[in-house]
Amino acid sequence: xxxxxxxxxxxxxxxxxxxxxxxxxxxxxGCKLNFAETSTLARDLQVEGFKRVAFNEIxxxxxINTCSVTENANRKCRQVISKARRIAPDAxxxxxxxxxxxxxxxxxxxxxxxxxxxAADKFKLTExxxxxxxxxxxxxxxxxxxxxxxxxxxxxxGDRTRAFLKAQxxxxxxxxxxxxxLARGASRSDTIEKIVASAQQLGEEGIVEIVLTGINxxxxxxxxxxxxxxxxxxxxxxxxxVESVERFRISSIEPNLLNDDIIEFVSASKHFMPxxxxxxxxxxxxxxxxxxxxxxxxxxxxxxxxxxxxxxHCCIGVDVIVGFPGETDGDFLHTHNFIRDLGVSYLHxxxxxxRDNTLASEMHGMVPRSIRLERSKMLQALxxxxxxxxxxxxxxxxxNVLFESEQNSGEIHGFSENYIKVSAPFDPSWVxxxxxxxxxxxxxxxxxxxxxxxxxxQP
Numbered sequence: 001x002x003x004x005x006x007x008x009x010x011x012x013x014x015x016x017x018x019x020x021x022x023x024x025x026x027x028x029x030g031c032k033l034n035f036a037e038t039s040t041l042a043r044d045l046q047v048e049g050f051k052r053v054a055f056n057e058i059x060x061x062x063x064i065n066t067c068s069v070t071e072n073a074n075r076k077c078r079q080v081i082s083k084a085r086r087i088a089p090d091a092x093x094x095x096x097x098x099x100x101x102x103x104x105x106x107x108x109x110x111x112x113x114x115x116x117x118x119a120a121d122k123f124k125l126t127e128x129x130x131x132x133x134x135x136x137x138x139x140x141x142x143x144x145x146x147x148x149x150x151x152x153x154x155x156x157x158g159d160r161t162r163a164f165l166k167a168q169x170x171x172x173x174x175x176x177x178x179x180x181x182l183a184r185g186a187s188r189s190d191t192i193e194k195i196v197a198s199a200q201q202l203g204e205e206g207i208v209e210i211v212l213t214g215i216n217x218x219x220x221x222x223x224x225x226x227x228x229x230x231x232x233x234x235x236x237x238x239x240x241x242v243e244s245v246e247r248f249r250i251s252s253i254e255p256n257l258l259n260d261d262i263i264e265f266v267s268a269s270k271h272f273m274p275x276x277x278x279x280x281x282x283x284x285x286x287x288x289x290x291x292x293x294x295x296x297x298x299x300x301x302x303x304x305x306x307x308x309x310x311x312x313h314c315c316i317g318v319d320v321i322v323g324f325p326g327e328t329d330g331d332f333l334h335t336h337n338f339i340r341d342l343g344v345s346y347l348h349x350x351x352x353x354x355r356d357n358t359l360a361s362e363m364h365g366m367v368p369r370s371i372r373l374e375r376s377k378m379l380q381a382l383x384x385x386x387x388x389x390x391x392x393x394x395x396x397x398x399x400n401v402l403f404e405s406e407q408n409s410g411e412i413h414g415f416s417e418n419y420i421k422v423s424a425p426f427d428p429s430w431v432x433x434x435x436x437x438x439x440x441x442x443x444x445x446x447x448x449x450x451x452x453x454x455x456x457x458q459p
Contacts, residue, residue, distance in 0.1 A: 024050045024129075025059040027080050030067025032213040032251050034097060036164040037122065038065045039156035041096075044126050058088045061129060066097035066107075068183060070353035074099055078110060085112040092132065096122045098183035101142065102356075108138035118142030119184060123152045148185035151223065155198055161404040161414075161432050163207045164251075167195050167235065168214030172222070173254075176292045176359035177324065177352065184215055187222040192235050196242060203244025208402055208432055209273075211249045212239075218257025233261050240271050246434065247402065247417070252277040252319070255303045256295045263303075267311045275419040276307060277317035277348075283338030284331040287324050290363065297338055304342050315390065315419040316344040322379060323352040323372030325363035332375050340382060345390040345419075347383035351376045384446060391448055394420055394439070401437050401450075403430040413447070424450035 024045055028038040041063065042052050053059050062084040067073040077099050084093055095107050096117040104116045115132065117125060121141035128141060154166040168189040171181045199210055212235075214220065220232040232253075239248055248271050253262075255278050266272045278300075282288050285296045307314050318339065322332065339347065351372040354361045394416070401422045403414035412426045414435075423443055424430070439448035 022050050022061060022129075023053045023057070023059040024061040024063060025053050025055045025057065025084075026063045026065065027055055027084075028065045029073055029076055029080070030065075030069065030097070032164045032211060033154075033166055033169070033215065034065050034067060036154040036156045036166045036213055037152075038063075039164075040152075040154040041065070041123070041125050043157070044123070045129070048126050048130065050126075050129075055084070056087055059091055060088075061092045061094065062088070063125065064093065064095045064097075066095060066099035068097075068099040068102050068179060068355075070350065072353065074103075077107070081110055081112055092129070092134070094125065094129065096125065098180070101145065101183045102179055104140045104142045108140050113138045116140045116142065119145065119148040120150075145182055145185050149188065151188045151190055153190055153194060153198065155202065157202065157205070157207070161207075161402060162209040162211055162249075163202050164211050164213045165195065165198060165202065166190070166214065167212050168217045168220045171216045172219065173216065173294065174292060176290065176363075177321065177355065179355045179358060180215055182357060187216055187219045189214070189220045189222060189230075192230050192238050195235060196238050199239055199242045199245055199248075203242060203246075206432065207245065208434065209247035209249065210239075210245050211251050212236075213251045216254060216257075217251065218253040218262075232257070233259075233265060236262070236265060236269075236272060240265075240269050242271070245271060248272045249275055249419075250277075252279065254279060254294070255300045258303055260306060263306055263310050266314075273417050273419070274311045274314040275317075275417075276314065277319070278303065279319040280339070281319060281321045282324065282327070282331070283320075283335035284327070287327055287331050287335075290326055290360075291321075291324060292359070301338075301342065304344065308343065313418050315346075316342075317346050317348065317419075318342075318344050319348045319350065320379060321350050321352050322375040323367040323369075325352070325360055325367065326365035327352075327367055336378065336382060339379070340386075344386060346387045347379055349376050349379045349383065388442070388446060391420055391442070391446070394448065396438055396440055399437055399439070399448075400434050402434045403432070405431045421447040422450055423447050424453075 026038050028034050064080050066077045092114045093112050094115040095113055100107055100116050101118040107113055107116050120143045151169055156164040170185040170187045172187040218232050220235055221230050280300055281291055283297050399416040401414040401416050403412050410426050411423045412430055413423050415421055435453050437450045438452040440451045441449050443449050
């Protein structure tokens with residue numbers, strides 16, 4: 001329904017639109033934590049009578065949860081806003097997330113944006129929408145990040161087979177390339193009791209696998225700058241007792257916080273999967289120091305060796321940044337060869353992106369974008385090789401795979417306990433089930449293809 005003309009009539013229409021039955025569509029950019037928070041925002045709105053619809057269903061409200069890790073993330077935000085305007089020119093567009101906290105005025109100036117919610121106001125979305133009145137200029141609800149110190153529990157549900165459960169938020173580190181502390185504030189976390197209760201509930205509602213998420217999850221145990229007597233190892237020990245959840249994964253953990261106790265616990269765990277994702281960023285100690293990372297490559301290599309000796313079948317993922325200021329051809333070669341010799345399972349490769357208000361943006365020795373792209377392609381090729389080598393060890397081997405609901409081109413996909421991606425002909429009875437399968441070949445994307453299954457796997 002088009003907006004009525006005339007300011008008074010327009011406000012009357014929008015006020016009535018925000019009552020029970022208004023439709024809202026969401027788009028999430030960025031990390032697993034953002035997906036958990038978007039799902040929570042959607043549930044909050046549904047409690048107030050809003051109806052969630054798909055992005056292309058001409059909703060009354062668009063909510064865009066943003067990321068700002070790279071310039072590409074900022075660009076995607078603008079593209080999503082533009083797409084929303086094309087789909088429903090008269091809809092209210094609310095933008096939240098990291099980009100909204102870092103650059104609220106910049107977002108407010110984008111045509112079509114009506115509301116910008118910073119980190120402190122993100123979870124007040126329902127209140128702001130219910131009381132919203134259309135104005136010519138976007139409304140900004142934001143504060144200094146130093147004032148953002150509350151932990152808001154969040155989890156995803158209903159969007160996918162796996163649930164993302166938020167255990168920690170914010171970061172006390174000050175890596176020279178990163179704006180996350182400016183976008184999310186200081187490290188803070190929920191209590192073990194509350195997290196375990198959420199996990200128990202998710203399991204009872206049919207969730208088979210929970211991914212623990214956070215900005216710096218290994219730093220669990222801090223709240224408003226103060227330590228409380230709970231640590232990450234205590235959290236995973238208690239979660240391992242939750243019988244209603246078959247699988248848990250740790251989303252990503254810093255190498256300096258991944259201690260022997262955690263590795264040894266996962267090796268013997270009933271429910272925690274043999275899979276670690278550990279940011280490296282560079283295999284050059286010179287660059288690690290410029291990045292202000294809290295370890296050197298020797299420590300990182302020791303963590304990988306400990307995992308491989310303790311959990312030989314463990315999947316190990318690695319984040320790496322190419323083209324950081326001052327990175328020479330020699331530094332990049334050190335990184336490439338260091339990762340190659342580690343024998344990890346796959347890489348997430350990022351080209352360095354200049355971020356305002358970071359130390360790195362003021363450093364000398366900026367690497368041309370063409371060289372960043374070339375180095376990124378080289379590491380992506382290495383990632384493909386490492387992944388194929390890891391997957392090859394499981395050809396014609398029994399794997400317990402949790403299959404997801406998405407159907408692509410007549411296929412269903414899922415992940416083994418150690419995060420091997422597997423495809424099979426679509427069978428609706430396999431959705432959200434752990435199946436014991438065998439695979440004998442690769443598909444064009446480099447994933448394994450099921451050629452035989454036994455039955456539903458036993459926990």
